[in-house]
Amino acid sequence: MSRILVTGGAGFIGSNFVRMVLSEHPETFLVNLDSLTYAGNLENLAGFLDHANHKFVKGDICDGQLVEKIIDDEGIDTIVNFAAESHVDRSITGAKIFIETNVIGTLSLLEAARGKGLERFVQVSTDEVYGSLGAEGKFTERTLLSPNSPYSASKAAADHLVGAFGRTWGLKYNITRCSNNYGPYQFPEKLIPLMINNALKDKELPVYGDGLYVRDWLYVYDHCTAIWRVIEKAQPGEIYNAGGCNEKPNMEVVNLILDRLGKPKSLIKHVKDRPGHDRRYAIDAGKIMSELGWRPSVTFEEGINKTIDWYLDNADWLGHVVSGDYQKYYDSMYADR
Ligand code: NAD
Ligand code: TYD
Numbered sequence: 001m002s003r004i005l006v007t008g009g010a011g012f013i014g015s016n017f018v019r020m021v022l023s024e025h026p027e028t029f030l031v032n033l034d035s036l037t038y039a040g041n042l043e044n045l046a047g048f049l050d051h052a053n054h055k056f057v058k059g060d061i062c063d064g065q066l067v068e069k070i071i072d073d074e075g076i077d078t079i080v081n082f083a084a085e086s087h088v089d090r091s092i093t094g095a096k097i098f099i100e101t102n103v104i105g106t107l108s109l110l111e112a113a114r115g116k117g118l119e120r121f122v123q124v125s126t127d128e129v130y131g132s133l134g135a136e137g138k139f140t141e142r143t144l145l146s147p148n149s150p151y152s153a154s155k156a157a158a159d160h161l162v163g164a165f166g167r168t169w170g171l172k173y174n175i176t177r178c179s180n181n182y183g184p185y186q187f188p189e190k191l192i193p194l195m196i197n198n199a200l201k202d203k204e205l206p207v208y209g210d211g212l213y214v215r216d217w218l219y220v221y222d223h224c225t226a227i228w229r230v231i232e233k234a235q236p237g238e239i240y241n242a243g244g245c246n247e248k249p250n251m252e253v254v255n256l257i258l259d260r261l262g263k264p265k266s267l268i269k270h271v272k273d274r275p276g277h278d279r280r281y282a283i284d285a286g287k288i289m290s291e292l293g294w295r296p297s298v299t300f301e302e303g304i305n306k307t308i309d310w311y312l313d314n315a316d317w318l319g320h321v322v323s324g325d326y327q328k329y330y331d332s333m334y335a336d337r
Helices: 012-024 064-074 088-093 096-113 150-169 191-200 220-233 250-261 286-292 300-313 315-321 326-334
Strands: 002-007 028-034 054-058 078-081 120-126 173-178 205-208 214-216 239-242 247-249 268-271
Touching (some): 002 012, 012 028, 012 220, 064 096, 078 220, 088 150, 096 150, 120 150, 173 220, 191 250, 220 239, 239 286, 250 268, 250 300, 300 315
Parallel strands (some): 028 054, 173 239, 205 268
16 A cells, blocks of 8 residues: 655645545555645635545644654555645735745655655656746746745755755656646636636626736646556656646636626726736646656536636635635735736
8 A cells, every 4th residue: 555645635635636546546555744824724625634545744844753653653655745835916915924834844754754755755846847838838847936026945955855855866756747626625816717707796807917918727637647657657757737628818718707697897897916926827838748647537618617616616615715714815915906
């Protein structure tokens, strides 16, 4: 039985990964280490928290002693590191926590993993480390890292550390870099759930700048299957991009959400742009497709419908995550735009 330490498994992608593994790979035992920041939520694990093959530990990846104890006590053979501060706008207003979690936290995991003979250390990274594209071209695994936001700079630093531990200490690692995810359990600070939440409440939809920034949308389940393929089939030391082949300008996404919810276009408000805003991301996923046989299974049209339905069906979840500090966050981020 494979024994995997998943970090950040109470967040958006991590919880979808935990759910997928427990449902589809019963030969796997998961220890889920998460410090439950504003983005981590045990409700994201509803129905799976007490699963026989799942153990939740509340703790910080920066706590090296705790991580080492988990690796030793639980007989961990694989680490998948999802834990991160993940929102670009927050990194612009406060970069320090991004360095602490994304850089020092990853370093702490690497130090704890070194010398333990792990089968694999999988670092869940992002296409944002490559920077921004013009109208043409796609990111490949050979594209130079050129991050523009404090978030992407911290993820690039972590990627370099992972590679350095591989070359210096023989740690068997992989890095995955995928495009923008969407789907159930995404915190409503990112574009799609924020717009759904605002539209449901007849609040303005704040589109940054001209709204013609392009993202390559990947349904979260497909990201999880990509990571699983990497765990199962990748050679150590390889980097894999994963993308949905779904390039869309933000305005198209926002219009689609409004149409689907039967809300008026007058809710759209063009607001002050994000500083250093990357114009376009697009992924060349040829390597993971040809080497590991991965394919995205959900089209954007299916995925956005499933996502909107999920938010409509999970009003309680949404109500809980937008209570408390959320309004304070929203006002601080959007009041001056
Ligand atoms: P998220 O913000 O929803 O979740 C992050 C999780 O990490 C939360 O549960 C949080 O509590 C936990 N966490 C934060 N700091 C921690 C710490 N110090 N110790 C332990 N746990 C901690 O993020 P997400 O969108 O699920 O992203 C997961 C990973 O995927 C991140 O590494 C992110 O960089 C990467 N990624 C995300 C996207 C995307 O579109 N969301 C795209 C590409 C890559
Ligand atoms: P986001 O979901 O924050 O992901 P990322 O910046 O990591 O790609 O943003 C996706 C796109 O949507 C990006 O071009 C910024 C834009 N955006 C808005 O126009 N308004 C918003 O309120 C948010 C959160 C994002």
